[in-house]
Amino acid sequence: MSKPKFQTPTGMHDILPHNQAYYDKIYDAIKKVSSFYDFEKIDTPILEDFNLFTRSIGENTDIVEKEMFTLRTKGKDFLALRPEGTAPIMRSYIENGFVSLPQPVRLWYFGPFFRYEKPQSGRFRQFHQFGIEIIGEKDAIVDAQSILIMYSVLQELGLKNIIVKINSIGDDKCRPIYRKELVKYLREKKSSLCSDCQKRIKTNPLRVLDCKNDKCKEVLLGAPQSVDYLCDECKKHLKDVLEYLDELKIPYCLDSKLVRGLDYYTRTVFEIESTREESCGVALAGGGRYDNLAKALGGGEIDACGAAAGIERIIGEMKENKVKMPLGQVPEVFFTQIGPLAKKKSLSTLEELRKAGFQVGESFGKDGLKAQLGKASRLGVKAVLILGQKEALNDKILIRNMQTSKQVEVNQKDIVKELKQILKEK
Numbered sequence: 241m242s243k244p245k246f247q248t249p250t251g252m253h254d255i256l257p258h259n260q261a262y263y264d265k266i267y268d269a270i271k272k273v274s275s276f277y278d279f280e281k282i283d284t285p286i287l288e289d290f291n292l293f294t295r296s297i298g299e300n301t302d303i304v305e306k307e308m309f310t311l312r313t314k315g316k317d318f319l320a321l322r323p324e325g326t327a328p329i330m331r332s333y334i335e336n337g338f339v340s341l342p343q344p345v346r347l348w349y350f351g352p353f354f355r356y357e358k359p360q361s362g363r364f365r366q367f368h369q370f371g372i373e374i375i376g377e378k379d380a381i382v383d384a385q386s387i388l389i390m391y392s393v394l395q396e397l398g399l400k401n402i403i404v405k406i407n408s409i410g411d412d413k414c415r416p417i418y419r420k421e422l423v424k425y426l427r428e429k430k431s432s433l434c435s436d437c438q439k440r441i442k443t444n445p446l447r448v449l450d451c452k453n454d455k456c457k458e459v460l461l462g463a464p465q466s467v468d469y470l471c472d473e474c475k476k477h478l479k480d481v482l483e484y485l486d487e488l489k490i491p492y493c494l495d496s497k498l499v500r501g502l503d504y505y506t507r508t509v510f511e512i513e514s515t516r517e518e519s520c521g522v523a524l525a526g527g528g529r530y531d532n533l534a535k536a537l538g539g540g541e542i543d544a545c546g547a548a549a550g551i552e553r554i555i556g557e558m559k560e561n562k563v564k565m566p567l568g569q570v571p572e573v574f575f576t577q578i579g580p581l582a583k584k585k586s587l588s589t590l591e592e593l594r595k596a597g598f599q600v601g602e603s604f605g606k607d608g609l610k611a612q613l614g615k616a617s618r619l620g621v622k623a624v625l626i627l628g629q630k631e632a633l634n635d636k637i638l639i640r641n642m643q644t645s646k647q648v649e650v651n652q653k654d655i656v657k658e659l660k661q662i663l664k665e666k
């Protein structure tokens with residue numbers, strides 16, 4: 241077969257019917273867990289002012305430099321398809337005066353995001369995330385709670401063998417000291433770094449830490465580590481988060497190279513990964529604390545923490561883990577019709593049954609009884625309704641109990657009552 245003329249854009253996919261149940265299951269899981277913890281749902285627009293992301297994620301990050309889908313509107317606004325949800329939610333918090341609500345404000349979200357990345361396994365240009373944000377709280381307990389919620393949702397979805405990687409990148413007080421030491425070290429090794437990292441020494445030296453290039457990885461073995469430069473407050477904050485995780489028995493490992501690809505983080509950063517060999521190193525979820533984001537967007541001093549998870553990556557893991565999915569709605573009754581008058585009455589009869597709560601199958605395009613019954617038996621329904629020409633004329637209908645093969649004629653007005661009775665019979 242030749243290629244169809246039109247296909248989905250590179251890195252974007254249809255969510256086909258057979259995959260919809262995964263999205264529904266994930267939606268239900270995050271909704272259930274976040275509602276328990278008193279989160280409220282928020283939706284922000286798919287498009288935002290381009291500068292919202294340069295100010296928050298940072299100009300010298302991969303997302304802003306290489307991965308934004310942008311457009312200029314007819315009114316000359318410069319917009320971007322949202323690559324992530326934290327900056328839009330903080331924009332909304334400031335714009336809607338949520339600061340005057342009791343703090344912290346807890347929000348959750350679910351939806352599509354866009355990054356112009358090189359498509360590969362688990363990396364798409366349109367993907368979906370669910371996320372949580374706890375805005376207006378500086379206590380380390382909410383860092384641990386963000387991790388707990390992400391971890392619990394992944395567990396509820398049947399993912400086994402997952403681990404949290406965690407690090408602290410300090411705050412405005414201690415990070416500059418660490419940054420200086422790191423730059424000093426990287427400058428000495430500059431010639432051994434990849435060309436991207438050579439530039440990053442000046443623009444974003446912390447990003448060198450998670451470069452995947454083998455040469456850079458080797459250089460980084462001896463690099464100074466952020467945890468050794470934390471000020472007393474940041475050290476205590478990290479210690480508190482880890483103690484909560486110990487108490488929760490959530491498996492974690494300290495990862496000194498974890499810095500994350502967004503500039504807005506302070507102190508805690510974390511990712512959750514599967515420990516399956518083939519998926520190692522691919523984050524299912526990521527997040528952290530971002531106490532400076534509100535200020536960067538023109539709000540006040542607002543401490544916050546949160547996380548987001550990649551839905552397509554989770555679905556991949558659910559499939560690998562052979563997570564059982566619920567079957568779709570299976571009809572318990574099948575409706576058949578023979579003759580023009582019966583066919584005319586069939587839509588209204590079916591609608592009556594739907595309103596009464598029955599799950600009913602039909603095959604309206606087929607007029608022969610044999611073909612209709614064939615479909616009924618393939619579905620394994622408990623009862624078949626037969627509306628023939630004679631029954632249609634007399635306001636009657638036949639109900640065949642498929643388990644006992646007994647058939648009764650009932651008045652059409654009694655169909656709901658009679659059908660309920662037959663479905664109860666063994």
Ligand code: HAM
Pocket residue numbers: 323324325326327355357362363364365366367368369371372373501523524525526527528529530545546547548549550551552553
């Ligand atoms: P992020 O680490 O950039 O963080 O994305 C979160 C998750 O989205 C990743 O762990 C991954 O599972 C998924 N993801 C990211 N890019 C792609 C892609 N191209 N294709 C498929 N999945 C992808 C954030 O977005 C932050 N806003 C998280 C956060 C919330 N931090 C604080 N609050």
